[in-house]
Amino acid sequence: MKRLSWDQYFMAQSHLLASRSTCTRLVVGATIVRDKRIIAGGYNGSISGGVHCTDEGCYLIDGHCARTIHAEMNAILQCAKFGEPTEGAEIYVTHFPCVQCTKSIIQAGIRSVYYARDYRNHPYAEELFKTAKIAVKKVPFDNIFAVNEEDISGKQLAYIASLFKKLEESGVKKEELHNLYNQAEQLFARGM
Numbered sequence: 706m707k708r709l710s711w712d713q714y715f716m717a718q719s720h721l722l723a724s725r726s727t728c729t730r731l732v733v734g735a736t737i738v739r740d741k742r743i744i745a746g747g748y749n750g751s752i753s754g755g756v757h758c759t760d761e762g763c764y765l766i767d768g769h770c771a772r773t774i775h776a777e778m779n780a781i782l783q784c785a786k787f788g789e790p791t792e793g794a795e796i797y798v799t800h801f802p803c804v805q806c807t808k809s810i811i812q813a814g815i816r817s818v819y820y821a822r823d824y825r826n827h828p829y830a831e832e833l834f835k836t837a838k839i840a841v842k843k844v845p846f847d848n849i850f851a852v853n854e855e856d857i858s859g860k861q862l863a864y865i866a867s868l869f870k871k872l873e874e875s876g877v878k879k880e881e882l883h884n885l886y887n888q889a890e891q892l893f894a895r896g897m
């Protein structure tokens with residue numbers, strides 16, 4: 706196995722944390738690092754002892770899950786709880802932070818943000834980072850550990866695509882194909 710760079714290593718940690726998420730809407734992990742040392746980690750989930758979205762469904766208010774604390778917030782709160790300074794730290798997140806987390810990251814004194822994938826990147830979040838002179842860098846994560854949404858390999862996807870092609874060639878109706886495709890998309894999520 707090839708030796709990981711620090712960026713890849715901390716990003717791997719965030720993806721590992723994401724696999725502990727209890728919200729069905731999005732699986733996110735965050736790792737706070739200072740001087741190449743992990744000081745905290747979090748994933749998006751309910752408060753300690755609360756019910757999980759994975760058991761009872763999300764609690765939606767205005768299209769957002771109100772039950773969960775975001776991964777970035779959980780990691781920052783872990784620092785608050787255990788008295789670990791976040792001033793000058795770096796954060797590695799699986800997805801581009803939302804506006805709320807962006808503000809918390811800046812206010813916590815975190816100086817660098819590394820994220821693996823774009824996710825509804827809000828222009829206001831980008832602007833806030835820019836104004837606060839926070840270094841924001843995309844670190845695409847090659848899938849060393851398969852995590853929920855990413856565990857469908859390219860080969861499997863190619864196979865499914867070839868099945869759809871065959872179906873189309875054999876004259877299956879457009880709407881029917883469309884329905885099947887939607888089902889496949891739900892089953893295999895995001896990758897298609």
Ligand SMILES: [Zn+2]
Nearest residue numbers: 728758763770
């Ligand atoms: Zn939820």
Ligand SMILES: [Zn+2]
Nearest residue numbers: 775802803806
């Ligand atoms: Zn957030």
